[in-house]
Amino acid sequence: MTNNDTHPDVRSALRDGIARAVAAVGLAGVGLIHLLDVQGQFAETPYLGWMYIGLIATSLCLAGLLVYTSDRRAWAGTAALASAVIVGYSLSRTTGLPSATGDIGNWTEPLGLASLFVEGSLVALSASVLAIQSRSIGRVGARRPERAGVRALDPA
Numbered sequence: 001m002t003n004n005d006t007h008p009d010v011r012s013a014l015r016d017g018i019a020r021a022v023a024a025v026g027l028a029g030v031g032l033i034h035l036l037d038v039q040g041q042f043a044e045t046p047y048l049g050w051m052y053i054g055l056i057a058t059s060l061c062l063a064g065l066l067v068y069t070s071d072r073r074a075w076a077g078t079a080a081l082a083s084a085v086i087v088g089y090s091l092s093r094t095t096g097l098p099s100a101t102g103d104i105g106n107w108t109e110p111l112g113l114a115s116l117f118v119e120g121s122l123v124a125l126s127a128s129v130l131a132i133q134s135r136s137i138g139r140v141g142a143r144r145p146e147r148a149g150v151r152a153l154d155p156a
Helices: 008-044 046-068 072-094 110-138
Strands: none
Touching: 008 046, 008 072, 008 110, 046 072, 072 110
């Protein structure tokens, strides 16, 4: 069986499942990266430690949502969360954050670079899924993506 012999709904479901799995692993990675650094943040700047805890919890919640659904809100939340972390990292390296100016200019911290890579990948993946879903919904006679995400990435 070649790719052309596969029913479009099967291809769409496969693409959607892969995208959701990659996003869930990426979100777990964001959580892990920040878990590795949270103790230092509590010691230096407690409010940043609590922000890390919120980020970790939100990452895991979004990962759990994406395991079960391809809902646009879950994808938008993923893009927003990853973008916010990128902005926070950039601010901490340029202007500094309140009571946290020690990282200004420290662009090569290994955990920070790993975080930027994962979050940038999540933004790109989320944006592409949302664009495909919008295109799918915008077609005349097209159905909304189902909660299970079976038709969420149907590019046809």
